[in-house]
Amino acid sequence: MAKDIEVGGDGSEFHAKDYHDPPPSPLIDAEELTKWSFYRAIIAEFIATLLFLYITVLTVIGYKSQTDPAKNADACGGVGILGIAWAFGGMIFILVYCTAGISGGHINPAVTFGLFLARKVSLVRAVLYMAAQCLGAICGCGLVKAFQKAYYNRYGGGANELADGYSKGTGLGAEIIGTFVLVYTVFSATDPKRNARDSHVPVLAPLPIGFAVFMVHLATIPVTGTGINPARSFGAAVIYNQDKAWDDQWIFWVGPLIGAAIAAFYHQYILRASAAKALGSFRSNSNI
Template sequence: MKAYKKYMAELVGAFTLVFIAAGAVCADFYLRREGGQGLGLLGISIAYGVVMIVVIYATSYISGSHVNPAVTISFWISKRMDPNTAIMYILSQITGAIIAGLALKVLFPEALNTVYLGTCMLSPGVSIGRGILMEFIVTFFLVFTVYGTLVDKRATAGFAGVAIGMVTLFGAMIGGTISGGAMNPARVFGPAIASGQFTHHYVWWIGPILGGIVAGFVYDQLFADVRK
């Protein structure tokens, strides 16, 4: 398969993921502004989890459906991907996320200076350390699930999308009360570029990337098939 097809799949996948996940936050704001109940944390988390399922089934056979720099960096560190390919994956993911953020800026202009187009923020009273720890933990679960379903050949075929989507949903629901439960630097970076909101932005790079690296190390050391 041509390499550019993998990069385009990562770009389109990241665009879709960020547009729906961050767009759900924007839609929730618009609904509440009009006096409705809004989507709430559960609705926003469901949107994130379901779009992850969709993206995985749509692109996994093309690029592996990383759509997340934390996943790609984990693969890079665990030597499942060469550096040049990893860099191109990350650039593709970030590009897709930025395009999604700009699209949301056009579609939801009143969400620009209110919910910052769905950019994750630390909840009031939450320290930087707590935010990083939350993102570390929920990303660990996510990347561990990726290794156990998409990477490990012993896994039951066809269930990776559902498994990863569900852990994304639960991670967003639990992490949403602390750090937004992004589990993905691109998920935050795209809306941040479009909205200009970069407060404590490094939280959503440090936590997810460390969580992904540790998940890959733990899986390789304790659970991977040593016969491969």
């Protein structure tokens, strides 16, 4: 248990709310497999990712339909890129709010990977979360195709593809930086030390996370369509199943995983603690 001591403007001291970091999660925790709460969390991740893909892919397809020149539609009609970004950011806000107390509200293999590297979740939980997220994304896109098959195929199925005129290196860089912004925000918004220190400033953690998704989409939709979530890109590629989506798929896995790893290292080992202290902690718990 530790305490922060703050100094007021008049020189007086006051004690901020106590805080403590939870112990690092064990690398392998077989005991989790015996708990219903663990399976409930996996189900929550599956359903949340399904709903995320269902709403967001429908928004993308609806926008393309509303602006289709072949239908003499208004090129400036529909929700626009701004509306698509709001759909992704808004859904993340809603779903993280709903599932944070059950599964942690990851809804993204890159987020799960970053939290695993920071020893916030065990390897068993991380692997099963990622599997549930990918399966949920496939099912969410499958529902969209089942309801609007003609539109789904005609307007690209919401699949992430590198836009014309951009190199693969540019797309990879966009995914790395975009995911770094998201995962860094996740760490900052859920940091127990920060929440204790700034307890007089209430912050609803899903809000900054949703805004991070929104802002990244504004920046990278023209480049890659914005992945920053391997499950989102994988689920759309599986159901759409076209060569271009599969050829570019590696960008939407390698980029987010690298970005998440950098964010985890930056927050945990630079902002929160010295590298030496962090390494010592990792070694002391590696055999748990």
